[in-house]
Amino acid sequence: MNVLHWKLGLVLGLLILSIWLLYPTVEWYTKPAEERGKLEAIKMRPRRILNLGLDLRGGTHMLLELDVEKLDKKTNLADALVRAIEIIRNRIDQYGVGETPISRQGERWISVDLPGISNTEEAEDLIGRTALLEFRLVNTSPEAEKALARVAELNESPFAKGGALSPEIAKLMPKGALLFRAASEEDGARTKYYVLESTVPVTGAYLENARVETDSQFGTPNIAFTFNKEGGKIFESFTGDNVGKYLAIVLDDVVHSAPVIKSRIGGGSGVIEGSFTIETARNLAIVLRAGALPAPVKIIEKRVVGPDLGEDSIKKGLTASVIGFLAVVLFMVVYYKAGGFVANLAIGLNVILLIAAMSYFSATLTLPGIAGMILSLAMAIDANVLILERMREEMALSKPIPLIIPTAYDKAWSAILDSNVTTWIAAIFLFQFGSGPVKGFAVTLTIGLLCGMFTSVFVTRAVYEFWLTSNPKELSI
Structure with a gap:
């Protein structure tokens, strides 16, 4: 009994x-669906609940391909794919989409389902961005000025197919320097270019945090970043050695700002300024916190339900x-x-x-x-x-x-x-x-x-x- x-x-x-x-x-x-959407937006969705898949809830499916040609030769492909999946998962988790199915497909493909996300442009920007943050010195030599003057005279991009510089501009470039385009501040505005040093003393690998802040003078959103202890020391030493020079903040090969170094910058922190909206600044802060992908990813299939x-x-x-x-x-x-x-x-x-x-x-x-x-x-x-x-x-x-x-x-x-x-x-x-x-x-x-x-x-x-x-x-x- x-x-x-x-x-x-x-x-x-x-x-x-x-x-x-x-x-x-x-x-x-x-x-109601509207109330659930509001709660999800402020990350108030319960953790231990049954989630509905893409076919039941609607959303976006993407198949991504890791660009192995741009992968560091020292990096193992399998390890790079695992790292890419981890970074993409971190980005999506911070964005507020809970329990997103992300899986490896074959040797270099990643399948991502985003239930409830129908804004494909925002999703592509969040997932596909490499988020490689670099700090480079601006080359202000006469050779650099001459190359930029010739670029300004052209009515076409100075880059040929495949991303390489056109032979004419390449001949004018100073030794040990690279040409980068600036982020467009206004629609239809002429693209601005910078000649930067090829050496990268500080990268986003040292980032500890990135967050959105509002400019006290103009009220525009910026991204404030903080380095870890090691990165802070490198950044302080680097800025101290280059007072009076211009420092370009480069994200995914695009220059967002190039302020002058007025003094040694201690504390391991700084600000990325640009023409950001609240949403783009938030997404940029997310991808910076999650880290850079080991190589760019291409979206080879996209389906919206x-x-x-x-x-x-x-x-x-x-x-x-x-x-x-x-x-x-x-x-x-x-x-x-x-x-x-x-x-x-x-x-x-x-x-x-x-x-x-x-x-x-x-x-x-x-x-x-x-x-x-x-x-x-x-x-x-x-x-x-x-x-x-x-x-x-x-x-x-x-x-x-x-x-x-x-x-x-x-x-x-x-x-x-x-x-x-x-x-x-x-x-x-x-x-x-x-x-x-x-x-x-x-x-x-x-x-x-x-x-x-x-x-x-x-x-x-x-x-x-x-x-x-x-x-x-x-x-x-």
């Missing part, structure tokens, strides 16, 4: 825990699931009577446990994930059918009820275990070698199989054992 109490207590405890874990998810998705399509998918998926679930419930009760009712209780608990577990792990539910959920429920139903059919076989042998139930479970166990383990192995391979939706299917299926085995075998047996305490005269199956 003590063992039975323990079993029933465990089942009841798991049910209460599951409801508690489900509450944040239910509360979140019962809010509208929220209306996602909402339609949810409705159709839920409708199909509910109809199928009710049909199974009705069949089990009609065909197996009281035994079918017990099986239905187990299936219902299975659904609650499955969604609660996914909510706890902040898993992402997709349409393939719903398919995995339905398949796991089908496996649970199959397990219950095996047990009930074994009970009928034992009843046909006129065995007493207290003996029918344990015998049926013992005989059905091997078949239940085999079917679930083989399916689970297939799910592991799908997760290991699949991508995106396939992984979502595998994750949901795996969790569903574990919940299904628990409810079909452990929970239903506990219910029958509790029923046996009333000394029943017959078994209604």
Whole structure:
């Protein structure tokens, strides 16, 4: 009797825990979409809730390719790809998009899903920007002035295809100097260029923090940055040795400002000025904090899923699931009577446990994930059918009820275990070698199989054992 109490207590405890874990998810998705959007904007989205995938929520899918030609020859490609994924994930996390599916595809591709993000330009800027921050001295030699004067006379870009300087301008450039364009301050304005030294004494690798600040004089947004201890020392020494010279702040090969060094700059901090909006300044601060990509990434595929399509998918998926679930419930009760009712209780608990577990792990539910959920429920139903059919076989042998139930479970166990383990192995391979939706299917299926085995075998047996305490005269199956 003590063992039975323990079993029933465990089942009841798991049910209460599951409801508690489900509450944040239910509360979140019962809010109006507009209210959810506002809460997400201020990063008030609950952490442990069930996330909806791109096909259910709408958003943007991107396939990125790492530009291996611009990768440092000393850097391993596999390590660079892992680093790029980590940096992109950090950028997206700081932007406020929770639990974004980011996965490696092949040797140099990265798949990124951004549920709820339909502004593709902003997403591309956030993800695709290399964010290589450099501090270079401006070359003010006569040769540099002559090269810039010739560039100003041209009616075309001084750069040829591939980014190399045109032969004419290259001949005029001082030795050990490079030409950079400046960030455009106004639309339609003529592009300004700078001749900078090729040596880079300080880079963004030493950055500790970057944040948006408002200029006290003009009210425009700027990016304030802070170096770590080592970077602060290098920056202070460098500025002290070059007082009176111009220091260009270069981000992704574009000069944002080139102020004069008036004195030694201590404290390891500074400001990047430019024609920023609040949003562009915020995104720039995010990518600087997350770090520079090991090499540029190119967006080779982009797909936008509208929220209306996602909402339609949810409705159709839920409708199909509910109809199928009710049909199974009705069949089990009609065909197996009281035994079918017990099986239905187990299936219902299975659904609650499955969604609660996914909510706890902040898993992402997709349409393939719903398919995995339905398949796991089908496996649970199959397990219950095996047990009930074994009970009928034992009843046909006129065995007493207290003996029918344990015998049926013992005989059905091997078949239940085999079917679930083989399916689970297939799910592991799908997760290991699949991508995106396939992984979502595998994750949901795996969790569903574990919940299904628990409810079909452990929970239903506990219910029958509790029923046996009333000394029943017959078994209604």
